[in-house]
Amino acid sequence: MKTKYIIGIDLGGTNLKIALLNTNYKIKSKQFLSTKCFKKKEALITAICDSIIVILAASNLSRNDILGVGLGLPGPINSKDGIVHFFPNIPGWKEVGLRKILQAKLKIPVSLDNDANLMSLAEFRLGAAKECKNAICITLGTGVGGGLIINGSLYRGSAYASGEIGHVPINEVGVRCNCGGEACLEAYVGNNRILEQARKAFGRNITLEELSVLALRKNKLAVKIWDDFGRRLGIALTGVVNLLNLDAIVIGGGVANAGNFLFNKIKQTIDERAMSVQARHVKIFKAKLGSDAGMIGAAILVKEGI
Amino acid sequence: MKTKYIIGIDLGGTNLKIALLNTNYKIKSKQFLSTKCFKKKEALITAICDSIIVILAASNLSRNDILGVGLGLPGPINSKDGIVHFFPNIPGWKEVGLRKILQAKLKIPVSLDNDANLMSLAEFRLGAAKECKNAICITLGTGVGGGLIINGSLYRGSAYASGEIGHVPINEVGVRCNCGGEACLEAYVGNNRILEQARKAFGRNITLEELSVLALRKNKLAVKIWDDFGRRLGIALTGVVNLLNLDAIVIGGGVANAGNFLFNKIKQTIDERAMSVQARHVKIFKAKLGSDAGMIGAAILVKEGI
Structure with a gap:
């Protein structure tokens, strides 16, 4: 049988990436x-x-050589029916x-999912969370996105809208968030808020x-x-690990490169504030697949048909 | 075949209930x-x-009439290996x-799990969350416990310590909690705190x-x-529904009888603060099985072998 290929697409508010x-x-x-x-x-x-x-064309392939096209998209997606509910930023x-x-246009099978879900799927199958059964993968950027692996599978929620760690409140009263909520994690640690600080x-x-x-x-x-950033992310994650008793937290996105002190502060906060069994059990990893994760996750979606 | 029976046990800090x-x-x-x-x-x-x-003896039965003994226990339990890690209050x-x-003593098959898990299992199979795929069941008492149903199954977490909604922080800085954490939901709405207020x-x-x-x-x-109680529980649940995109929240325990205004305040807070898809999708129910839920859940555990 001739070798098959997959098209993996990651659509963001800024870039459309095709692999x-x-x-x-x-x-x-x-x-x-x-x-x-x-x-x-x-x-x-x-x-x-x-x-x-x-x-x-550039690779001298025809549509018959393609197993399918997978797309990671920046918003809530009904992956079962292949429907985009909306994009907050497009x-x-x-x-x-x-x-x-x-x-209809391509005559190739197409699969869709949310971009954070596909990033999580990629990190779970091939990246930082490979040996884990229950994990959250977080992307730190303008928005703070997340995807959940539960019992070894991608967890999508009842209406394909799970994983929104960026919209876990960390205070009763606080700044207004873009989502309409108040005191959400993202309202404190989204890139624009950090740049403003x-x-x-x-x-x-x-x-x-x-x-x-x-x-x-060591500029004070x-x-x-960064200390405030790590502490606040650690507080939101304290709630998540007490609730879900995860094996792993995977952190990606530009800010994940800030340095070890960021990861140390997150870990320290969870150790201090989460319950002992949950805190002992969870490991924190830096995402491994970088900006390719979305495209790789889209290809996994195609091949595994999940 | 002769009718079989099940023994369901619910061990709490106060009562040992056997059915x-x-x-x-x-x-x-x-x-x-x-x-x-x-x-x-x-x-x-x-x-x-x-x-x-x-x-x-009172029912004129012998051990051969019993399918098994199920126990709901007040602490983290390795239900697979049948081990009690510890009890916080015993x-x-x-x-x-x-x-x-x-x-060894009874010569009857025995199954164990955490009490909040078994309450959730009972409400999911026979009670308020019967038609739901993804749900959290909460017990409000001295402690604030919880159990999660994920993709139609009881979710136990990586180390049998999931569901601790009472230990989701709702503020960055706040009162010390019995668990060692800070500003946990339970530290604001546990029965003793309400009585103190x-x-x-x-x-x-x-x-x-x-x-x-x-x-x-209408005493102000x-x-x-009760408004503060409902609002704070609603804030913790905002994080949970944004993260897990649940069908249902089931609330039980003595305080669940406080009145509709408590449920209304929880619902209002989630509507105001959670993301639109997640807020629209989640329903809030009062637990149906009351103080029998633990014993019934223990029996389900025995029969379904889960």
Whole structure:
């Protein structure tokens, strides 16, 4: 039998990333487009289809060589019926039957899921959470997303909307969150909030990278910002591990590179505040698959049909 | 074939409750003992065995008529290996192989699990959460316990220590909790804390029943205490539903009888603070099986062998 390939796609608010993978999830080629170039839903769908055709042609493959197309998408997705409920950060999408549309255009089987779910699936099958049965995978960025592995399977929730660790409240009263809630974790540790805290502390604009370098050099203001970040994430995770008694917490996204002191502060907070059995049992890992995780997870979704 | 029966036992810090059930989980007879009468572990184990022998004799049954003995126990339990890790409120128990001990004495198959897990299992199979796939069942008492149903099964966690909704922090900084943590839900809404708040507000000792009656009569101080209770429970549950996207929240324990205003306040808080999909999807029910839930859950554990 001829070797088959999989197309793995990761659509974010900023980039549309498309990869050709073999069935062992090795990326053979990939290409990035800027999501913002495609203002309308139809233009974005056409761009996805065109990119797939281009990546196949460049590798001398036809649609018969492709097992399926998997897509990780930035919002709540009914993965069973292949429907996008909406995208919080890309306007114009509401209850879109994307699987049906793409399958009609491409004549290739299509699978969809939420991007954080697919990142978690990838880290669980091939990355940092490989030996774990129950885990949460977190992406730290503008938003704070998450995906859950429960009893060795991706857990999607009753309406495909699970994993929202960014919207666990960490105070009774606090800042308003973009989700409409109050005092959510994301409202304290989303990238924009960290940059705002840094601007206030240093009296000028400062990048997250510079903030990390300053903390490594033991700059007190920078250390304080990362300490607060780790402590707050640790408090939200204390609730999660007391509730779910997990094996592992996997942390990815740009901020995960801030340095060991961030991981140490998270661990210290959980050790101090979580119940002893749950705290002893949980391990904290840095995500292993980096920005490829979404595309790899999309390919796993296709191959495993889950 | 002769009809079989099941023994369902619910051991609490206060009462040891023993029931004889048929295989449709109907309670044929039950008896209560005071847990505090048995100071030593061995005395308590002997009391359990003696009670089983008494209840069998009274119903004219022999051990061959019994499918098994199920026990719901107040602490973390390795239900697979039948081991009690410890009981937070009954001294003298540490890593006790209780299943092996009881099976040797009784010559009947024995199953063990945590009491909140078995209450959840009972409400899920026969009670308020019967049609649900993903649910949390909460018991409000001196402690605030919980059990999780995930994808239609009891979820026990990686080290048999899941479901601890009472130990989800609801503030970054707050009162110390009995578990060693800080600002846990239980530290605000455990019965003793509510009684303390009531004593401060009214300048005298007041029971929970009286506090409910006063609130029903619209006494402002009493309404405020129950409002704070519902709001705080609602905030912890906001995190839980954003994370797990549940179908149902089942609330039991004495305080669940406080009145509809408690349930309304919980619902209102979740509606205001949880994400729209998760909030719309979750229903809140009062537990149906009351104080029998633990014994019924223990019987389900025996029959279903889960």
